[in-house]
Amino acid sequence: xxxxxxxxxxxxxxxxxxxxxxxxxxxxxxxxxxxxxxxxxxxxxxxxxxxxxxxxxxxxxxxxxxxxxxxxxxxxxxxxxxxxxxxxxxxxxxxxxxxxxxxxxxxxxxxxxxxxxxxxxxxxxxxxxxxxxxxxxxxxxxxxxxxxxxxxxxxxxxxxxxxxxxxxxxxxxxxxxxxxxxxxxxxxxxxxxxxxxxxxxxxxxxxxxxxxxxxxxxxxxxxxxxxxxxxxxxxxxxxxxxxxxxxxxxxxxxxxxxxxxxxxxxxxxxxxxxxxxxxxxxxxxxxxxxxxxxxxxxxxxxxxxxxxxxxxxxxxxxxxxxxxxxxxxxxxxxxxxxxxxxxxxxxxxxxxxxxxxxx
Amino acid sequence: xxxxxxxxxxxxxxxxxxxxxxxxxxxxxxxxxxxxxxxxxxxxxxxxxxxxxxxxxxxxxxxxxxxxxxxxxxxxxxxxxxxxxxxxxxxxxxxxxxxxxxxxxxxxxxxxxxxxxxxxxxxxxxxxxxxxxxxxxxxxxxxxxxxxxxxxxxxxxxxxxxxxxxxxxxxxxxxxxxxxxxxxxxxxxxxxxxxxxxxxxxxxxxxxxxxxxxxxxxxxxxxxxxxxxxxxxxxxxxxxxxxxxxxxxxxxxxxxxxxxxxxxxxxxxxxxxxxxxxxxxxxxxxxxxxxxxxxxxxxxxxxxxxxxxxxxx
Numbered sequence: 001x002x003x004x005x006x007x008x009x010x011x012x013x014x015x016x017x018x019x020x021x022x023x024x025x026x027x028x029x030x031x032x033x034x035x036x037x038x039x040x041x042x043x044x045x046x047x048x049x050x051x052x053x054x055x056x057x058x059x060x061x062x063x064x065x066x067x068x069x070x071x072x073x074x075x076x077x078x079x080x081x082x083x084x085x086x087x088x089x090x091x092x093x094x095x096x097x098x099x100x101x102x103x104x105x106x107x108x109x110x111x112x113x114x115x116x117x118x119x120x121x122x123x124x125x126x127x128x129x130x131x132x133x134x135x136x137x138x139x140x141x142x143x144x145x146x147x148x149x150x151x152x153x154x155x156x157x158x159x160x161x162x163x164x165x166x167x168x169x170x171x172x173x174x175x176x177x178x179x180x181x182x183x184x185x186x187x188x189x190x191x192x193x194x195x196x197x198x199x200x201x202x203x204x205x206x207x208x209x210x211x212x213x214x215x216x217x218x219x220x221x222x223x224x225x226x227x228x229x230x231x232x233x234x235x236x237x238x239x240x241x242x243x244x245x246x247x248x249x250x251x252x253x254x255x256x257x258x259x260x261x262x263x264x265x266x267x268x269x270x271x272x273x274x275x276x277x278x279x280x281x282x283x284x285x286x287x288x289x290x291x292x293x294x295x296x297x298x299x300x301x302x303x304x305x306x307x308x309x310x311x312x313x314x315x316x317x318x319x320x321x322x323x324x325x326x327x328x329x330x331x332x333x334x335x336x337x338x339x340x341x342x343x344x345x346x347x348x349x350x351x352x353x354x355x356x357x358x359x
Numbered sequence: 360x361x362x363x364x365x366x367x368x369x370x371x372x373x374x375x376x377x378x379x380x381x382x383x384x385x386x387x388x389x390x391x392x393x394x395x396x397x398x399x400x401x402x403x404x405x406x407x408x409x410x411x412x413x414x415x416x417x418x419x420x421x422x423x424x425x426x427x428x429x430x431x432x433x434x435x436x437x438x439x440x441x442x443x444x445x446x447x448x449x450x451x452x453x454x455x456x457x458x459x460x461x462x463x464x465x466x467x468x469x470x471x472x473x474x475x476x477x478x479x480x481x482x483x484x485x486x487x488x489x490x491x492x493x494x495x496x497x498x499x500x501x502x503x504x505x506x507x508x509x510x511x512x513x514x515x516x517x518x519x520x521x522x523x524x525x526x527x528x529x530x531x532x533x534x535x536x537x538x539x540x541x542x543x544x545x546x547x548x549x550x551x552x553x554x555x556x557x558x559x560x561x562x563x564x565x566x567x568x569x570x571x572x573x574x575x576x577x578x579x580x581x582x583x584x585x586x587x588x589x590x591x592x593x594x595x596x597x598x599x600x601x602x603x604x605x606x607x608x609x610x611x612x613x614x615x616x617x618x619x620x621x622x623x624x625x626x627x628x629x630x631x632x633x634x635x636x637x638x639x640x641x642x643x644x645x646x647x648x649x650x651x652x653x654x655x656x657x658x659x660x661x662x663x664x665x666x667x668x669x670x671x672x
Contacts, residue, residue, distance in 0.1 A: 076467060076470075124653055124656060124657065127656060127657055127660045128656055128660050130466070131410045131466070131470070131611065132607055132611070132656065132660070134410075134470075135603045135604070135606065135607050135649075135652070136607065136649075136652070136653050136656060138600065138603060138649055139646060139649035139650055139652070139653050142600075142645050142646035142649055143646040143649065143650065145645075146642065146643070146645050146646050149642075150642065267600065271474060274471070274474075275471070275474070278467070278468070278471045282467075316485075316490050317486065319482075320481075320482045320483075320485040320486040320490060321482060321486055322482065323478050323479070323481050323482025323485075324478070324479050324482030324483050324486060325482075326478050326479075326482070327474075327475045327476060327477065327478030327479030327480070327481075327482060328475070328479050329475075330471065330472075330474065330475030330478065331456075331457055331472050331475040331476065331479070334461065334464075334468055334471055334472050334475065335457070335460040335461060335472075338461070338464050338465075338468045
């Protein structure tokens, strides 16, 4: 009754092809964005802004990137962490070599560099697929981290191998990185960036490139027969995906942690992001966000659960139990809803269309 | 630069051939250990098409159980049998709790489920047995054969030889099991075609339990050998990643491929680290195996002995 498109007539092609053709969806998304821009900054404290929302935004960008590659183009990748590291380190090199470069350009260029690197590591996808490809992308993960660890040029010859991005001004007196940056500035900046990039992703996916990705994913031979070049489709998927992951990595280093070492992007990070898209939903923009939210919030919840229950446990035991519960929950969610949380949302929408008269 | 890459290493090999043989042998022995882990992957992938990333965690869990029982005062042979039983029980619960509800899902869902199992097992093992590093001494000294060293100047480690023997023993048993027994034949039938196997009356669920048990026991052997080399600790869980390039080299479905792949990767890695590592900044062991496997894949996507049905797109 509430969610029903009856009576919403479309009189132009433009409105027929709108991103959100149903009015209720439109209002919902607008309300959500307004909520994120107005209400959250007013009520949230620094811990929430930095540790939860910033982390959530960055992870959802990375998940979006991986979802483009794995969910839409069907190429399983375990190298996300390596690509994020590539974004972080190239942004660092750019920011230190060209101190006057605006942060937006730094991020954009870092994304482009990562896209090129991603395309390079995507070349094996032309010969192999499935799990063979997944293992091949691990090469990117291990090689890139080794490179940033061992070649001092990337860290500007820092003795510890840790990079700290220089303070950069967003505009006026507002710093976006460094100690003078406020959480609020960073929050607004990342939020805007995430919205812009998510919109871009949505539009790429409904366009020509996105359709060719999905054709390749669904049946590569058939796609080739109708004239889609697998070379172009796969490499462009790797490029776009790495672009997103690179920006996410740069944001992680510049805004979230402030200092970063290659170890922060190790293999577990890749798995975490893969978890996000599987739990959220493969081939769904919404799923990337839901999955990221789930994986960000779950450890925080698990961490505080023993205290809430009034149990006194030693630190290492808590970590081990956290691991256990995390693993068990992953398996549980896979069994209950293998198509991800986004699918649940889809089912809920179907139900809402008919509610309260299901027949 | 050119000299460091293309001249010096070869001069070094030419000057000290004995040292080269030593490096080669120790690499081959390390390769045997990789194959042992890769074997667990292959057995499960062959029979169920599940890419089981939990193999590393199974190695850790089995080793932890073995050491834990032994430290509690159980006879080592008894604790070996008990840990094997624990791994079989684990296989039963995996089949019942995880695999059965997921029948007919995409392979990637199974893959993620095994990742979930990895996290669970890592946490579970360390919750029960504690997270500290334990040393494991199975009575095989970690020292070279002195007689051989006196005679020829070659230093070959007793422990490495022992693990190679154990590994070959396991391979022979497994090969016999797969080719000679009725269950082995059923396993191969399932590997060829699930539906056809089901329709001639091969119980898929039993087969899955059996392969996971066998993989668990292979994991136990790998865990004990690796554990006595490195100490039983969390890092054991990560050796699974060492076995992955071995797998692409040998093919996911081939037992001889896993063995040969392990030997190639093990020796190649050692030689590259010793002779070229310096020139490239050290610690290239981390990724060298992957790059070798990748280059190899570009020319032969099905691996050394892999079945040729991999579609080339």
